[in-house]
């Protein structure tokens with residue numbers, strides 16, 4: 001799938017926006033990152049000259065923005081809904097960084113909603129209940145609330161970067177190892193380490209955790225898994241020969 005296809009599935013929803021300048025700045029933030037679908041739930045002023053001025057050439061996005069009376073209506077055709085919030089909430093919604101939210105968007109089918117809240121009060125808990133995930137932009141805990149359009153810019157930027165990386169992977173034919181093949185890989189690694197006396201099967205916990213963390217960070221490709229498995233086999237055979 002080309003990245004334009006994925007970016008084209010993303011719908012930015014602004015709930016209860018009061019300053020028209022923020023609508024314009026949101027359109028600009030979106031267009032610079034290749035997003036084009038804007039939905040507005042009960043905007044205080046729209047259409048509006050200040051919004052158009054702040055869009056600075058992204059007024060095509062404003063022209064085709066759709067306006068809704070209720071949040072529920074704005075979500076109806078969306079399959080994945082991610083709300084954004086500056087505040088840590090008392091009830092904990094599954095929370096993602098903007099980067100992590102890209103993977104969710106990539107692996108989903110259909111329309112993806114990214115929802116932003118009111119300048120003064122954000123999204124209500126009732127609105128967050130309709131979201132599958134919450135996206136939180138890391139910020140100063142004693143001054144955590146970004147300007148609305150700045151928050152849109154950051155999330156849209158991460159979406160674009162993530163999608164571009166994904167495209168590069170596809171173009172280069174990079175195929176990551178599946179969870180099943182990684183499970184076999186870890187088993188083979190463990191057998192080998194036990195075989196050569198490096199891993200104590202009665203006390204494997206810490207070492208195994210470090211190894212998992214290391215390989216998860218690297219994210220092995222399929223051919224790399226095959227190379228490592230070849231190395232494990234060679235080590236075991238070498239060890240057997242040495243001990244015979």
Ligand code: SAH
Pocket residue numbers: 084085086087115116117118119120121122123135136137138139144145146147148151
């Ligand atoms: N006082 C409000 C702040 C609203 S800021 C609150 O505490 O929620 C307006 C909107 O910008 C938020 O609803 C959210 O959509 C977005 N936003 C601002 N700062 C953010 C952050 N650090 N992480 C994620 N979204 C943020």
